[in-house]
Amino acid sequence: MQQYQHDLTQLDSAVALLNRAVAQKQPMEKQRGAFLAARRAWKRTEMLAEYYSPSTAKLLNGPALGEVEEFDQQQRVHAPEGLQVLETYFYPKAYPPGQQGQVLEQLAFVRSSLLSLHHAAETISTTDKHLFDAARLEVFRVMTLGISGFDTPASPGTVPEAAEALAAVQATLAPYRPQLLARQPHLATRLDSTFRAIQTFLGHHPDAANFDRLRFLVAYANPLSQQLWAAQQALGIPAFKEVRALRPDAASLFQADAFEVAAFAANTTARPTQQQINLGRQLFFDPVLSGNGSRSCASCHHPTRAFTDGQAKSVAFGGRGQVARNAPTLLNAALQRNQFHDGRVSFLEDQAAAVVANPTEMHGSLAVVARLLTRNSNYRRAFAAAFAAAPDSGVQEDQVKSALAAYLRSLISLNSPFDTYMRGEPEALGAAAQRGANVFLGKAKCATCHFLPLFNGTVPPGFERSEAEVLGTPAQASLHPRTLDRDLGRGGATGIRWQQHAFKTPTLRNVAVTAPYMHNGAYRSLEAVVDFYNQGGGAALGLRVPNQTLPSDKLHLTTQEKHDLITFLQALTDTTGLGHSAPRSLPQFPTELSWLNQRKVGGRY
Template sequence: MSKSKIHSLALLGLALSWMGCQRSSSPTNSSPATPGGSPAEQVLQQYQQDLTRLDSAVALLQRTVAQRQPVARQRQAFLAARRAWKRTELLAEYYSPSTAKLLNGPALGEVEEFDQQQRIHEPEGLQVLETYFYPEPYSPAQQEKVLEQLAFVRSSLLSLHHAAETLSPTDSHLFDAARLEVFRVMTLGVSGFDTPASPGAAPEAAEALASVQATLAPYRPQLLVRQPGLAARLDSTFRAARSFLGHQRDAARFDRLRFLVAYANPLSQQLWAAQQALGIPAFKEVRALRPDAATLFRADAFDATAFAANTSVRSTPQQVLLGQQLFFDPVLSGNGSRSCASCHQPTRAFTDNQVKSVAFEGRGVVARNAPTLLNAALQRTQFHDGRVSFLEDQAAAVVANPTEMHGSLAAAARLLTRSLAYRTAFAEAFATKPSSAVQEEQVKTALAAYLRSLISLNAPFDKYIRGEPEALGASARRGANVFLGKAKCATCHFLPLFNGTVPPSFERTEAEVLGTPAQASLHPRTLDEDLGRGGATGIRWQEHAFKTPTLRNVALTAPYMHNGAYRTLEEVIDFYDQGGGAGLGLAVPNQTLPADKLHLTAQEKHDLVAFLRALTDTTGLGHSAPRTLPQFPSELARLNRRKVGGQY
């Protein structure tokens, strides 16, 4: 997983202080003060006390390790420290995300992309500590390393203490942080993202929900006055959710789907209802997950504008319509016969179902498999290797690529200017005069606007989560639990987008090294030569890393992987079941996918496929091609014979 790390605690302290100021810059506290201070002040006091308790729990773990106490006692102390972390996670992640990442980031080494020496930074924190206690206990020779990790954790906690002293939390932000913590539990907690080896997923989720309830407890008296029924329902949901989690003794039997549907999703909705009942506004911020999203699984929960370079400017309907015309117009290509839609066909979920797309003018094939464009707007990097961040740059790169469209946006803009119909459309889209020349930047902007309209978040799975029990069959329901649990799919393909964009902030899209073979059927197998992210950055540790793609509509987008190596979902599942390339015996020293076999049964694989098929949603997208294209003057009459969608 590609995650940046900051080691300088001095710089980190400055960053945290700045972050705290930023979080508290909008809506002011609206709740009345009480003898113990305002609700927000009481929450801050509780947070500082919880940090102290966490430090005490880590100190106890230090003593058990230093004294070489029995393994069972050390594990008990470790799990207690992790549960204490969950009591602080809500505000630590919200106000001090960098330190929270240091404390509880994945146990994977990483390389900074700006580091010319390509030094591998070894991971630190609670997840690293987990590897010393689970699945097997550390050896006596590793005791000093364990103590070093514990010292690091305590120094990071000191940073959290200092940051907490500068916080001025608002009612709006505290309710936001509370719902985000529920979303964190739903997407990362119950999947075991930060407890990959220990049996802590359910108990820690219960602790996290307890922290949410404690955080909002100072607001309960007001809610009892304004809406006593809602207050009672909220109490009941908290109690039921924690009770359910408390009974999940066996991770293999943990019904994660039931937890999401019956407890977590209603809880997030009730928290939003409580905020509204108290008259606490959602703050104004353009971000991936809308501040007023009552649930992760609302069809409009995400704001594609938050993934754009300029989040202050929203696409207009006129720009989307213009972008649609351009997407299907081969006039953008070097020979006037290929369009974006040639390889990204709406009826195929905006792919072409080829191993690799046919190259420009039929000269071989392109380097990689064509990914779906559905929900492409909801990720922080584009292309399989993540070499650009924004859809505008992706569009320009595809048009210019000699094996794809072999054109240029500058040349296309000059040509489009010669069409009165196009000049008029650009004038309407960008508030210019019809006589104005079309600009290259406008072409990119319009194409990106269309791509940002291709949002597909209303699959049967979403409907089931939102309370439509008939939307998901029994096999798919079982498959959802395999996906969230035993198969560990959700630790890389994060809910609800099912791509590598990490919830609940959705500020980072991850890449993984899977060890994909060159061909699935070739024996002996060889590692695919494509260097992926490493080829784009020149960093050896990132070689063969590829962006984690969305699994939404995956049933329609075969073949799979960046090179189209696998023809069916069943083949892909078998690859993961074996432990990726390393599990198949390939030399992949930097593989981020665990090489351990999953030992999935035939029934579990069947159910997993059923679940993946339930992520399909192409409603209305099959009719997204325009019927006609804008015309050109008589001297360019040959262009008026071009085909909508181009040739392939």
């Protein structure tokens, strides 16, 4: 903690030097150098600042985007502040002289936040368990946010900052080295070697534009996180027992069981039983949930299409028109903090209820469904067994929602060729896909919104929130001149003007088999989507999108880079065994409900 206080003091000194450079109107080269030095000093404190003071850390290093609190009826936009805002004054172009006052004002905000960190540090009481936990989370932060340029979108400091952050991890854990050396000398030596190798590799490849991020992940960062966990175990320091999205005992971001699905549920202590999952699977394919006994969840979410349907927008109930939005994949839907394209509900139970009740989707009623299922002896027994109820008790609405959610939480797909590659099988990813991974993580900036390892908008390493972005998606890609899609997205759900046309960042896992793309299915191929991003989104296409969060500058991807990027995206496919998802038959109803016995597994449309 003394070292942390020292590093905070060094950061304050670095910010003071930057303040002096700006106030004295020193040459821009010196001002930029002072800014990069301040950012490197921040990285020395990031591990413990993010761990113990996350709110203040966000003030210091949060995205340079305005925010509106969803409960604020006045819709006041909170202006961003901190190091990322300062970056916009120095990169990619230097600020004009007339903005000197604004830069100094931002520096005052930063120094105020630093004072808060100093005060908070004086009251921190840490333990061995806390420090190892913070260290591994910092490694994960570097792997997912740091090297992607998430907090350095314009400045060239990505690689040196990663080196500083990992040097701080090493310094924090250095006092444990003698004990580790005594208990497991080979592990201590290997860990020392890994830290040295990381600094050597980063030092030899400081240029962010040409940095081999995939090699860094595979050869250095992933082994480091695994060795830190091994060291913690060797020292007899247990992991926390709390339920987290990323399990406290996860040695690697890419291990098959790194994520705890229950952490994304309303009740983090109640895990679905296999009986509940099986029952939910039966219901998912049963049209009894719909208002006319003809449509099931699987009507729009086909297992063989990674639980999508291949349509821009699914056929509406009764065959009359289309639903409002594209049917998203349900694979890994459980690993995000909100549901639907506009993120209007938080939990899968609520999603299931909303879909059943929606007049254009299922046009049903959970109350009616519960009564019908109660009259089916097979379903009645199955619900009683799954929810430990009396054999003659009726089916409850909440049980229907819970069973469906249990099945959806079982649809975890984290075994793509990319995952296999990250787990130590180099032949799983070809040369083009490896190049594409570096395009994804680097030049194309995909990983600054589609975060590793889930490739959705759930922000690592805490995975506590799922982000939405304004891309400026056109109503139809083929129309000229293009028009902005009228769907207000998140803004329609919250009523916040600044969130209009914002949509949840979806997962890119299985994206090769889930066309068409975007909330409205506007783009029918990955090539078209990549070109849209390469152009700079809707604003760059001439659409009026004043709140677009996607940078509107061109990416300048070459033809080869586009091809490699798509090859990598195809390596995120994992649909193993999905062809056997549907049950062979559906439970039969008594004579008075015989009309339901004509229903088809998976629905008719």
